[in-house]
Amino acid sequence: MKFCSSCGHPVESRIPAGDNRPRYVCTHCETIHYQNPRIVAGTVPVWERKVLLCRRAIEPRYGYWTLPAGFMENAETTEEAAARETLEEAMAEVSLVGLYTMIHVPHIDQVHMFYLAHMTSPRFGAGEESLEAELFELDRIPWDDISFPTVRRTLEHFVEDMQRDEFPLRVSDIRHRMKQRSS
């Protein structure tokens, strides 16, 4: 952030009065521009003990397999976001069972939430951001070509939990070494 989105003048990074961390503050109108983590919402779409994955048609991780998921939009709930992304990316309609994993990724300011979901029919397809979609038996999941750590961890939990047919909420973190950031 270099300019104030309210008045267009330059911002500077400083700790506002009464605060304890640096914020972008407008040098002209004094507006404080807070920055906050974003939620990525998705599903584990299940049909007859198979899980629906889609292969990414966009960067990052073009060509890798992923669970349908994406950034939550304003004015929706995490459930609505998860179901919407599943329809957009895998062209599948789902009925959500419940929140299944919540994985913090603090070094990129994200919280990933995956809902366990039953597909309401065996219909699916490749949405605009997918090269293809496919239902995988659990022993055929393409572990070598998974898109992101949160997707891998969620699938690992799912395979394990399918054995006892219990799917408790699992909250965890993924922490990488700090990268240089620019914003």
Place this chain on the structure above:
Amino acid sequence: MKFCSSCGHPVESRIPAGDNRPRYVCTHCETIHYQNPRIVAGTVPVWERKVLLCRRAIEPRYGYWTLPAGFMENAETTEEAAARETLEEAMAEVSLVGLYTMIHVPHIDQVHMFYLAHMTSPRFGAGEESLEAELFELDRIPWDDISFPTVRRTLEHFVEDMQRDEFPLRVSDIRHRMKQRSS
């Protein structure tokens, strides 16, 4: 949002190619400025069957009783945010038991998450944003002076769940009639 935070030129609201909803797009550098919901994280701090509330020293809802909670910051987890807010607002150290309520408030683009938490000692106090803090017996909760609907709902669940000593995750929404928005 009126100006591009990257280059300072005016933005316009339009639907970018390949998208399906209006975004603020810079008329000069074409940067798309996405806007996403924010997470409010807090706790239900418990000490010997009493719950710790604090009375707000800031607007909105100055003077009303609340659970300690606030906006999650970049580079932290929801648990860290919840514990930090509890320390800042109620000067209490807590050990988190688990995620207890997740309440979507889509008309204000927020997701509120409260963790059930044990106070690690009976020490507490009024942080900078609080007028006072107090441990309440469950039959003395000041229901007429509660700050926000998500706090009220979380406390209602807590009082009910204390009777059977089981605290399952409760996911719900609070939807108000649509207000006029400006941004």
